[in-house]
Amino acid sequence: MNAPEPEPFVLEAPQPLIREMPDAEPYPIDALGPLRSATEAIASITEAPPALCAGSVLAAAALAAQGLRDVETLGGTRPVSLFLLTVAESGERKSTADKLAMKGVRDFEGSLRPDYYVARDGYDRDHAIWDKRKTAILRGADGDPAATRADLLELGPEPEAPLRPSIVIGSATMEGIIKHLPVLRASLGIMTDEGGLLLGGHSMKSENRLNTLATLAAMWDGSSLDRWRAGDGVASYAGRRFSSHILIQPSAAEDFLSDDLAYGQGLLARFLTCRPTSNIGHRLRLTHDADAMKKVEAFAVQIEGLLSRPMALADGRRNELAPPVLTLDPDARAVLTDFARAVEKAQAQGGVYEDARAFASKTAEHAARIAGVLTIVYDPEAMTITGETMARAVTLAMFYADEAVRLQNAAVVPAHVQDAERMKRWLLTSWQEDFISAGIAAQRGPFKLTERTRKALKLLEDHGYLVAANGAEVDGKKRKEAWKVVRS
Known part of the structure; x- marks a missing residue:
């Protein structure tokens, strides 16, 4: 029996598998x-x-700031x-x-290294001497344990290595x-x-x-x-x-x-x-x-x-x-409190941050931390954060919260869509022929399960990246189930 003729196919513009991510907002x-x-x-x-x-x-x-101060937040010191x-x-x-x-x-x-090298050389000498004395003391431990303990106490603790400059x-x-x-x-x-x-x-x-x-x-x-x-x-x-x-x-x-x-x-x-x-x-x-x-x-x-x-x-x-704690002055606390309440409301069903609740729940703390950094850079001796600085920090925290929403929406992609996206990349970058079959794609493609492969190919067909071409030749043989790859 003659193999069936390939079914006719019509090429149309493929539809994106994953929605396009909107552009980022300008940085504040x-x-x-x-x-x-x-x-x-x-x-x-x-x-x-x-x-x-x-x-x-x-x-x-x-x-540069984190070794000098901690910061007060609405949830405690951080x-x-x-x-x-x-x-x-x-x-x-x-x-x-x-x-x-x-x-x-x-x-x-770089400024730490010269002193470190001097200290390290001194440590190497001191440690060698200490180690040699300890060995000698322990060698005589069996003869007089009490004397050994006294000698070890007199020897003192092992020298500490200097802190590294990195x-x-x-x-x-x-x-x-x-x-x-x-x-x-x-x-x-x-x-x-x-x-x-x-x-x-x-x-x-x-x-x-x-x-x-x-x-x-x-x-x-x-x-x-x-x-x-x-x-x-x-x-x-x-x-x-x-x-x-x-x-x-x-x-x-x-x-x-x-x-x-x-x-x-x-x-x-x-x-x-x-x-x-x-x-x-x-x-x-x-x-x-x-x-x-x-x-x-x-x-x-x-x-x-x-x-x-x-x-x-x-x-x-x-x-x-x-570290001592940077506290919030009344204006800073009011700004941060209003911001925290607004973010909390935005996490409700239908709210802006509904799909980014994990990040949104920490946004007020992010704002307090940023305000702490800005305060220390401006005045290393400061002990309070002002309302003006907190307002700046809130603006920055809001930018990152909006980015979290934008990126979260792009990252949350169902597994079967991810499979189709991987299959699409493989077909367009690694498969050189014009036609593909489920069996060949399972043998040589990104995953080896035929049914999983077939589902990915079907989704690509639905989106216009493949067109049914049953009976087409793939890898030198005519295939009952085949597709033409749309490359442009």
């Missing part, structure tokens, strides 16, 4: 107050989106630490903008960070322009994922960080502060923003997340204001100055913080 740069000048200067030099530049500037400022997540394409000049914003931090690290952590694992906390300063930054390595690498493998998410959440909260290891025993580290800015490409961000566990653990809600509209293709000026670099230098000096101030350490501790 006026609300940055003392951080506006640096942000505008970096945006001028790099022509990167202002929201991207603002994220790097806010992160640098939070890192760190002024900020976590930021900026989604931007490759070529958006993320690295350049971040390098300019972090210059003061890097300069401060305060910025790149793509280290959470386990690695906690392991080294005894020799790290109390105020640290997790900053990387390769966010996919941090949020999609070893730390986020299935066996590490829950611990990584919980650790990041504890870092934002200012909670104690615990380490449980069979060989090392149990250790707990209190009084640490962490700020973070993770710059990540869209492909890696989509997985993180749609991660049910990250959402369920509340980690996503702790990030001030944005995806600015790209400037690629419109960066035609190629010059910048001659004063822009001077403003960047001034910001670097300001940040280095804040980092050089004595941190608010707990009594007798060298790397455990106990």
Whole structure:
């Protein structure tokens, strides 16, 4: 019997599987107050989106401020630490903008190194002597235990290694960070322009994922960080502060923003997340204001100055913080209270923040933290937050809340639609023939279950990316069930 002739097909314009995400709103740069000048200067030099530049500037400022003060919120005392997540394409000049914003931090690290190297050499000598004496004492322990105990008491505790001069952590694992906390300063930054390595690498493998998410959440909260290891025993580290800015490409961000566990653990809600509209293709000026670099230098000096101030350490501790609290003046409290009530109402059914309740529930706290950072940058000696500063912080927090809604709507995609999107990408980038069948797609496509593959292909047909072509030749054989791939 002759094989059936392919059924006729009509090519029509494909319909998007996933609705287009609306453009981001302009960043409220006026609300940055003392951080506006640096942000505008970096945006001028790099022509990167202002929201991207603002994220790097806010992160640098939070890192410099978090060791000096905590902040009063409507829910109690919190760190002024900020976590930021900026989604931007490759070529958006993320690295350049971040390098300019972090210059003061890097300069401060550089200023710590000479003293560290001297202290490390002294520690190496002292530790070698201590270790040799301890070995000699223990060698004679069997003869006179009482004398041994007295000798060990006289020897004293093991010398402490000097604190390392690095305060910025790149793509280290959470386990690695906690392991080294005894020799790290109390105020640290997790900053990387390769966010996919941090949020999609070893730390986020299935066996590490829950611990990584919980650790990041504890870092934002200012909670104690615990380490449980069979060989090392149990250790707990209190009084640490962490700020973070993770710059990540869209492909890696989509997985993180749609991660049910990250959402369920509340980690996503702790990030001030944005995806600015790209400037690629419109960066035609190629010059910048001659004063822009001077403003960047001034910001670097300001940040280095804040980092050089004595941190608010707990009594007798060298790397455990106990910061005094920035309180809210009556006007600031009124502004924050009104904002919190408005956000709460917007989370009701049909409200603006109904689909982003996790983030919205923390928006008032985000505003208080931002207000704390702006206050400290403006006046490191300040002990209260004003209503004017809180109003600025509320404007910034509202921008990130609206971004959370925009990105959440784009990230919440049903599993069968995600399958179809993956199949579409595979067909358009990896499959070279004009026709495809369910069997061949299951053998060579993104997933190997035939029924799952067939459902994805059917959805692509419904949206016009495929047209039924039963009887067409695929991979050298005529197939009863086949489709033509629409490539344009």
